[in-house]
Amino acid sequence: MSTVTDKPIRLTSFSHGGGCGCKIAPGVLAEILKKTSGFPIPSALMVGIETSDDAAVYKLNDEQALIATTDFFMPIVDDPYDFGRIAATNAISDVYAMGGTPIMALALVGMPVNQLPIDVIGKVIQGGESICAEAGIPIAGGHTIDSVEPIYGLVVMGLIHPSRVKRNADARVGDKLILGKPLGVGILSAALKKQILDDAGYSSMIASTTKLNKPGQALSALDSVHAMTDVTGFGLLGHLLEVCRGSGLAANIQASAIPLLDKVEQLATDGFITGASGRNWAAYGESVRLDTQISAAQQALLTDPQTSGGLLVACDPAAVDEVLEIFRQGGFLEAAVIGDIVAGEVLVNVTP
Numbered sequence: 001m002s003t004v005t006d007k008p009i010r011l012t013s014f015s016h017g018g019g020c021g022c023k024i025a026p027g028v029l030a031e032i033l034k035k036t037s038g039f040p041i042p043s044a045l046m047v048g049i050e051t052s053d054d055a056a057v058y059k060l061n062d063e064q065a066l067i068a069t070t071d072f073f074m075p076i077v078d079d080p081y082d083f084g085r086i087a088a089t090n091a092i093s094d095v096y097a098m099g100g101t102p103i104m105a106l107a108l109v110g111m112p113v114n115q116l117p118i119d120v121i122g123k124v125i126q127g128g129e130s131i132c133a134e135a136g137i138p139i140a141g142g143h144t145i146d147s148v149e150p151i152y153g154l155v156v157m158g159l160i161h162p163s164r165v166k167r168n169a170d171a172r173v174g175d176k177l178i179l180g181k182p183l184g185v186g187i188l189s190a191a192l193k194k195q196i197l198d199d200a201g202y203s204s205m206i207a208s209t210t211k212l213n214k215p216g217q218a219l220s221a222l223d224s225v226h227a228m229t230d231v232t233g234f235g236l237l238g239h240l241l242e243v244c245r246g247s248g249l250a251a252n253i254q255a256s257a258i259p260l261l262d263k264v265e266q267l268a269t270d271g272f273i274t275g276a277s278g279r280n281w282a283a284y285g286e287s288v289r290l291d292t293q294i295s296a297a298q299q300a301l302l303t304d305p306q307t308s309g310g311l312l313v314a315c316d317p318a319a320v321d322e323v324l325e326i327f328r329q330g331g332f333l334e335a336a337v338i339g340d341i342v343a344g345e346v347l348v349n350v351t352p
Contacts, residue, residue: 009120011075011083011150012193046162047098051169051246054094054229057160065162069094072108072153076189076307077206080120084127086209087152090232090308092135095158096213097230097311099166099220102135102158107142110151124152135212164220166228168239169246171314175226175341177251178323180215180332181208181310183236183301184264190272204261209308215330216311224319231309235280237288237302239312240348243341247314250347253339255291255298268297268304276305293352302350314341 041048046065047057055069071091075083088105095102107128111121132139132154139154188205191197197205219225227247231239236258244251280303290299310332315323320337327335 009080009116010078011080011120012078046165047167051167052242053168053246054097055100055158057098057165059162063161065160065165067095067098067100067158067160068155070108070153070155072151073307074149074151076185076209077192077202080123081127081130082206082210083150084124084129084152085131086127086206086308088128088131088154089210089212091154092131092137092156093213093230093232093308095156096216097166097228098158098160099164099216099228100158100160101217102137102156104137104140104157105132106155107139107144108151108153108155109142109144110147110149111144112148112150113146116150124150128152128154131210131212135214160220166216166220166225167246168227168229168243171227171243171247171249171341172316173249173341173343174317175314176317176320176337177240177253177339177341178313178315178320178327178335179231179236179259179310179338180213180313180327180335181211181231181306182259182261182334183231183304183306183309184261184267185209185306185309186235186274186277186304187264187267187272187301188261189307190274191267194272196272201263208261211308211331213311215326215332218326218330219311219313219323222315222319222322224316225313225323226316227314229312231306231312233276233305233307234284235277235303235305236312237348237350238280238284241284241287241346243312243314244346244348247341248346250342250344250349251339252342252349252351254351255294255302256352257336257338258301259334259336260301264301265297268300269295273300274305277303280305287347289347289349291351294350310335
């Protein structure tokens with residue numbers, strides 16, 4: 001077979017972008033969606049596309065609502081098993097971000113079958129299966145195509161009580177903002193693609209991107225948690241702006257309070273920044289007010305596309321300790337308060 005070679009397969013060499021950095025830039029996406037025609041909205045559809053939330057939610061009855069989401073992308077790492085794990089974790093996260101419990105998944109697989117060995121493709125799928133097993137759900141089917149670039153992801157369905165759905169659009173004035181995972185995945189992926197990321201950096205990246213956001217299930221039970229989303233391809237600022245726009249409010253965040261993966265600020269200073277970071281800033285930078293002391297590296301981290309990023313929670317100040325404890329019990333020891341929700345224009349203010 002023509003795919004057999006003595007050289008190791010580098011999955012990232014097949015793709016023009018990796019992970020959630022593959023997303024269409026937010027400005028372009030807004031233009032595309034603006035031109036789509038409207039359609040009748042059934043009363044049972046609790047969450048649709050109106051606030052750019054993480055998943056659709058459809059009320060089945062007074063006790064159950066169905067959560068449905070999909071996510072897929074090109075390789076962010078070269079190891080096929082790790083690629084499958086990351087993609088699956090990322091897809092399942094949207095169910096947790098709504099507060100739900102995943103119940104099953106469908107696999108989405110696109111592979112250049114004439115260029116990749118069958119065992120490599122198999123390892124991608126096995127990696128996804130391992131994360132689904134950790135989440136306690138089966139892969140119940142899926143779809144495969146022969147594609148130019150490797151693509152893997154999942155359709156994921158979950159259940160939740162209708163009263164416990166956590167949208168991204170229900171933040172309130174005075175809410176504290178808590179981030180569940182440190183930032184910097186895109187920075188590490190840029191360093192990996194240029195083959196300068198060390199073993200410790202790679203391990204840190206894999207540990208973060210394959211950690212399931214299970215605390216979302218427990219957080220959904222708290223009335224004091226008003227809004228929730230996960231931070232992915234549009235970066236922290238992009239997804240926080242979605243919260244602000246949906247809620248009709250603004251936010252203040254403190255750059256020094258934001259947890260970061262080890263060494264990513266220095267890597268950003270050294271120029272290891274994804275193209276998606278710049279596209280993100282171009283799309284929404286006019287809605288952000290940066291203090292003059294915020295460095296270019298800090299700005300890059302704020303717009304850095306996070307693949308399988310952390311939950312961003314807006315909660316009542318009195319609930320901060322309880323929310324942080326839920327994160328810590330789930331192994332998210334770096335979860336931290338990074339700012340608050342305030343009245344005002346749709347704007348994010350960033351201070352040192």
